[in-house]
Amino acid sequence: MTARVLEGAPIAIQIRQELHDRVADFTRHAGRPPGLGIVLVGDDAASEIYVQNKLKAAKETGLRADFHHLPSTVSLAEVLATVERLNLSDAHDGILVQDPLPPAIASGTRAIFDTNVPEKDIDAFHPVNVGRLSQGRAVLAACTPSGVIEMLVRSGIRLEGSRAVVIGRSDIVGKPMALLLLHRDATVTICHSKTRDLPSVSAEADIIVAAVGRPGFVRRSFVKPGATVVDVGINRITDLAMARALLGADSPRLGVLERRGSLVVGDVHPEVAEVAGALTPVPGGVGPLTIAMLLKNTLLAAEARLRAASGTAV
Amino acid sequence: MTARVLEGAPIAIQIRQELHDRVADFTRHAGRPPGLGIVLVGDDAASEIYVQNKLKAAKETGLRADFHHLPSTVSLAEVLATVERLNLSDAHDGILVQDPLPPAIASGTRAIFDTNVPEKDIDAFHPVNVGRLSQGRAVLAACTPSGVIEMLVRSGIRLEGSRAVVIGRSDIVGKPMALLLLHRDATVTICHSKTRDLPSVSAEADIIVAAVGRPGFVRRSFVKPGATVVDVGINRITDLAMARALLGADSPRLGVLERRGSLVVGDVHPEVAEVAGALTPVPGGVGPLTIAMLLKNTLLAAEARLRAASGTAV
Numbered sequence: 001m002t003a004r005v006l007e008g009a010p011i012a013i014q015i016r017q018e019l020h021d022r023v024a025d026f027t028r029h030a031g032r033p034p035g036l037g038i039v040l041v042g043d044d045a046a047s048e049i050y051v052q053n054k055l056k057a058a059k060e061t062g063l064r065a066d067f068h069h070l071p072s073t074v075s076l077a078e079v080l081a082t083v084e085r086l087n088l089s090d091a092h093d094g095i096l097v098q099d100p101l102p103p104a105i106a107s108g109t110r111a112i113f114d115t116n117v118p119e120k121d122i123d124a125f126h127p128v129n130v131g132r133l134s135q136g137r138a139v140l141a142a143c144t145p146s147g148v149i150e151m152l153v154r155s156g157i158r159l160e161g162s163r164a165v166v167i168g169r170s171d172i173v174g175k176p177m178a179l180l181l182l183h184r185d186a187t188v189t190i191c192h193s194k195t196r197d198l199p200s201v202s203a204e205a206d207i208i209v210a211a212v213g214r215p216g217f218v219r220r221s222f223v224k225p226g227a228t229v230v231d232v233g234i235n236r237i238t239d240l241a242m243a244r245a246l247l248g249a250d251s252p253r254l255g256v257l258e259r260r261g262s263l264v265v266g267d268v269h270p271e272v273a274e275v276a277g278a279l280t281p282v283p284g285g286v287g288p289l290t291i292a293m294l295l296k297n298t299l300l301a302a303e304a305r306l307r308a309a310s311g312t313a314v
Numbered sequence: 315m316t317a318r319v320l321e322g323a324p325i326a327i328q329i330r331q332e333l334h335d336r337v338a339d340f341t342r343h344a345g346r347p348p349g350l351g352i353v354l355v356g357d358d359a360a361s362e363i364y365v366q367n368k369l370k371a372a373k374e375t376g377l378r379a380d381f382h383h384l385p386s387t388v389s390l391a392e393v394l395a396t397v398e399r400l401n402l403s404d405a406h407d408g409i410l411v412q413d414p415l416p417p418a419i420a421s422g423t424r425a426i427f428d429t430n431v432p433e434k435d436i437d438a439f440h441p442v443n444v445g446r447l448s449q450g451r452a453v454l455a456a457c458t459p460s461g462v463i464e465m466l467v468r469s470g471i472r473l474e475g476s477r478a479v480v481i482g483r484s485d486i487v488g489k490p491m492a493l494l495l496l497h498r499d500a501t502v503t504i505c506h507s508k509t510r511d512l513p514s515v516s517a518e519a520d521i522i523v524a525a526v527g528r529p530g531f532v533r534r535s536f537v538k539p540g541a542t543v544v545d546v547g548i549n550r551i552t553d554l555a556m557a558r559a560l561l562g563a564d565s566p567r568l569g570v571l572e573r574r575g576s577l578v579v580g581d582v583h584p585e586v587a588e589v590a591g592a593l594t595p596v597p598g599g600v601g602p603l604t605i606a607m608l609l610k611n612t613l614l615a616a617e618a619r620l621r622a623a624s625g626t627a628v
Binding site for chain 1: 447518
């Protein structure tokens with residue numbers, strides 16, 4: 001048995017096409033496009049690639065997208081001031097501060113996310129949006145978990161009545177993922193580093209979402225035959241021996257590591273493909289959907305702000 | 315085997331004694347006691363008993379407790395105005411609007427809870443407090459789930475690494491209960507009406523929390539021998555035949571039903587006592603702890619307001 005591969009790109013293209021039409025409607029109606037402001041601090045190469053991908057995708061979808069690139073020497077107060085300006089800007093509906101911040105101001109990350117007004121908090125990290133998600137009345141939900149739901153639903157994976165296991169309990173993926181699956185009527189178990197006999201617990205699931213940040217962590221023994229496995233891990237590895245052990249000595253992906261010096265792998269071991277019913281690859285699985293949901297959240301925020309401004313009940 | 319009975323009253327007394335001392339400290343320091351404002355709308359007899367119990371407990375603990383009893387004919391705007399006055403009052407640290415509201419304004423329940431400022435929201439129903447709970451940085455957490463944690467911890471039930479099943483996914487009990495157990499390092503599964511084969515899922519658990527609102531719903535088959543079962547149900551039954559079927563024809567509690575016309579039973583069937591390792595009774599289990607946690611939240615809110623007023627970092 002070989003798992004059906006759930007590719008993110010075709011679904012992301014479909015969502016972005018739908019968004020394109022709604023963005024055009026919004027722009028006609030509001031006299032301006034939905035606006036996205038992205039703040040990047042410092043020169044982390046990976047972060048800059050992520051941000052450029054987001055800016056490009058936003059522009060292709062018809063959004064206004066502004067890039068605020070601050071030097072790594074900037075103070076926390078200056079970052080907060082940038083967020084405050086975007087909070088007050090009529091042209092901006094969504095604000096994103098790229099994580100991680102430089103070490104000198106990393107302790108202020110939570111303060112920055114809390115400063116972002118909930119109405120423009122397209123990452124849905126603000127407690128108001130987290131609380132509204134828990135209460136099943138969110139306008140904005142965290143992008144990666146929302147993308148996973150889109151992936152599963154549009155791939156015809158049944159959620160209602162299924163048993164789902166989320167491995168990892170981060171605020172950004174694990175916890176919102178569990179809530180979104182719960183609201184889709186799955187029976188949800190959240191596992192983590194303190195879970196006893198994790199493979200057995202995981203093997204009860206019809207749907208496994210792995211979000212632990214450990215290369216190849218989910219092995220064959222974690223997976224009930226035929227289960228759907230969603231790999232949210234984005235682990236950059238640089239060690240050739242490790243890559244070889246994980247991917248197999250004859251993997252064509254080893255060439256990527258040799259050429260570029262690093263390789264992105266997921267939390268799910270390749271051997272899982274032999275037992276799972278469906279599996280999202282890394283890269284190319286949920287990644288493209290995360291960006292699509294970021295664009296969608298910007299549009300949803302813009303629509304909600306327009307309704308609020310025109311006095312219509314939300 | 316007969317389950318150890320986890321009585322709430324002795325633990326509630328212990329907590330209230332601890333609070334009494336902290337309340338005295340606060341009062342000395344602040345020059346006023348922590349203040350609680352309770353709003354009751356209409357004449358529901360059960361609600362009035364609950365409110366009177368809360369007022370009495372608050373006063374015994376040294377809190378100021380004010381009762382705002384509005385007639386059932388009051389408008390939603392008038393209830394909101396009462397909450398707004400308490401929001402602005404320096405003397406009040408905690409605000410509680412007793413649920414349920416009369417049918418004519420029940421649709422405004424959510425609006426009332428959202429109007430309550432998060433700093434005084436001792437029920438922790440406001441999205442900011444729900445979000446902060448999810449993020450593991452709540453000052454105020456929902457009272458009943460917090461009381462369950464106190465019950466388990468003070469009874470020596472190990473949570474870390476345990477498997478916990480929460481039956482019911484309400485905003486008031488089920489979801490915050492799952493998060494609090496998760497933050498205590500339990501592996502948590504949330505079950506609900508769409509869960510397939512609920513008895514089997516429940517029987518995996520070391521700890522079961524039942525919060526479904528259905529008399530005697532949790533049967534012997536739901537419970538792994540030796541598991542701890544927490545019964546959060548408060549179901550008022552008036553039917554003698556039903557009470558007899560549930561409690562047994564020779565139960566001394568049937569006399570209560572005959573004398574008073576109703577009887578409170580939990581979500582857990584009495585037969586569970588034969589298989590569980592520990593079990594909270596109804597009444598007399600988690601109920602007293604819910605009130606103790608309400609008092610504690612009022613104190614915590616008062617302390618946080620005092621810190622904020624004196625400019626100390628919280």
